[in-house]
Amino acid sequence: MKDTAAMHAFANHVPAVVLRLDRNPFHHGTLGAVRSLGRKGVEVHAVVEAGGGPMGRSRYLRAAHPGPAGGLDPEAPEALLECLAGVSERIGRPAVLVAMDDLSAIAVSRIAPKLRDRFRIPHQPDNLPARVADKAELSRLCSRWDVPHPDTVVPASGTEAAEAAWRLGLPVVAKWSRPWLLPTGADGLRSTTLVHTTAEARRLYERSAEAGSRLLLQRFLPAGPDTDWFFHGAFTRGGRPLLAGSGRKELAWPVGTGLTAVGRWLPDPAVEEAALKLAERLGYQGILDLDFRRDERGVFRLVDFNPRPGAQFRLFTDAAGLDVVQAMYLDLTGQRVPQPSGGAGRVFVAENYALLAAVRGPSLPRRRPAASPASPASPAPGPAAERRQVEAAWFAGDDVKPFLAMLAAFLGRGAAKGARALRGVPAQGRRTARAVVRAPRQRGREQQGGREPLGGTSAGSVSRPAPPEASAEPDELVSR
Numbered sequence: 001m002k003d004t005a006a007m008h009a010f011a012n013h014v015p016a017v018v019l020r021l022d023r024n025p026f027h028h029g030t031l032g033a034v035r036s037l038g039r040k041g042v043e044v045h046a047v048v049e050a051g052g053g054p055m056g057r058s059r060y061l062r063a064a065h066p067g068p069a070g071g072l073d074p075e076a077p078e079a080l081l082e083c084l085a086g087v088s089e090r091i092g093r094p095a096v097l098v099a100m101d102d103l104s105a106i107a108v109s110r111i112a113p114k115l116r117d118r119f120r121i122p123h124q125p126d127n128l129p130a131r132v133a134d135k136a137e138l139s140r141l142c143s144r145w146d147v148p149h150p151d152t153v154v155p156a157s158g159t160e161a162a163e164a165a166w167r168l169g170l171p172v173v174a175k176w177s178r179p180w181l182l183p184t185g186a187d188g189l190r191s192t193t194l195v196h197t198t199a200e201a202r203r204l205y206e207r208s209a210e211a212g213s214r215l216l217l218q219r220f221l222p223a224g225p226d227t228d229w230f231f232h233g234a235f236t237r238g239g240r241p242l243l244a245g246s247g248r249k250e251l252a253w254p255v256g257t258g259l260t261a262v263g264r265w266l267p268d269p270a271v272e273e274a275a276l277k278l279a280e281r282l283g284y285q286g287i288l289d290l291d292f293r294r295d296e297r298g299v300f301r302l303v304d305f306n307p308r309p310g311a312q313f314r315l316f317t318d319a320a321g322l323d324v325v326q327a328m329y330l331d332l333t334g335q336r337v338p339q340p341s342g343g344a345g346r347v348f349v350a351e352n353y354a355l356l357a358a359v360r361g362p363s364l365p366r367r368r369p370a371a372s373p374a375s376p377a378s379p380a381p382g383p384a385a386e387r388r389q390v391e392a393a394w395f396a397g398d399d400v401k402p403f404l405a406m407l408a409a410f411l412g413r414g415a416a417k418g419a420r421a422l423r424g425v426p427a428q429g430r431r432t433a434r435a436v437v438r439a440p441r442q443r444g445r446e447q448q449g450g451r452e453p454l455g456g457t458s459a460g461s462v463s464r465p466a467p468p469e470a471s472a473e474p475d476e477l478v479s480r
Helices: 028-038 050-057 078-091 102-115 128-133 135-145 158-168 198-205 269-282 324-332 351-360 383-387 401-423 427-438 440-448
Strands: 016-019 044-048 061-066 095-099 172-176 192-195 215-219 228-236 240-253 259-265 286-294 300-306 347-349 390-392
Touching: 016 028, 016 078, 028 044, 028 050, 028 324, 044 050, 044 078, 050 061, 050 401, 061 078, 078 095, 078 102, 095 102, 095 324, 102 128, 128 135, 128 300, 135 215, 135 269, 135 300, 158 172, 158 198, 158 215, 172 198, 192 198, 198 215, 228 269, 228 324, 240 269, 240 324, 240 351, 259 351, 269 286, 269 300, 286 324, 351 401
Parallel strands: 016 044, 016 095, 044 061, 347 390
Antiparallel strands: 172 192, 172 215, 228 240, 228 286, 240 259, 259 347, 286 300
């Protein structure tokens, strides 16, 4: 019997516009959306920073359009309305709009009534993307609907912040409830910070006005084997799932805390039940990406809600090639979304970040949880699970130029940073560094012959290299 998804006719007469307002040219999820729809014959446009970075080289992209001039104030998205109206005029007919980052999703929801004549977008009432992306509001919703969530306190003063940090148990995780409001380049203000003292918690609270949103403190859940999981889903009206699945983060960048560098599609009923419950209660329509962390008792706790596709959404592609972006496109254009089939067991690799993570730290142990039946939202494991299919973020045999452009930009950025660092080293230091690189065998012979290495070691001890400098966040690797 032929697969029903493979037999489905994909009507591609409606163009698509992929919107990304953040300025990270290495955002591989945007490229994934362009390829996903472009391979189906859809005319794909992108509204991104100038040129679109490596994604702009894709054969499946019809045109890249610049975002709002001068950036975007998330509290005043009129500039985005003007920008999208211009893009719509150039395309000449209504298009499906796919927001690829939190800021885009929040801004689009605020101007949605003025966009509906030009774009087909999910129906998300009551400023829903901003509500679920607000980490303090998410904590309240989880408590209301009995969705496991880390113990969270929203302090009302610096004293309360210090007391909450002590009560939760140091270290604690400090988050700004609306990270998209953080001022660019603010010293010491990050969306998430690990706080080690009560004084740090107090000082962070005192910067609330500068951060633009409330501070919340959460109990720290340490990373470890089998702890970091995620859920992706595409939903039609009423929170009914079209395609959904859970997966485990095998490798992250920055190590232990960051985005998915390597991930695996693994159905887990507990993760999927919590995600589906939340989507149904919210009446969510569109695509969402949820992050979970398993605590020491084995409970999956929701730590983040992203009202848009995750960068690794192509991991969740069924045996016939259906993914969450395609499912949303079909739903918004009035087409039947086929029943998903197969796909569990696939692996996703973001080549650049996987390389960095592998160099800077070991991967999480690949310990597979005990087998359990998949939830109704997940395609049943099929041949793809046996083949362990791998989805690369950048490389594709039918679209090589983005991978080459990414490689050149990524390596060029690294070389430039290295050159700047080397220029800051005195000439004698540079000569010493070159000698260290060129003569490892000589150093080995000297040590074997009884010569003690510089600095010395005590008897019976093992000489260890100095720890590497702090890992750079992904957005520190992009051109500014």
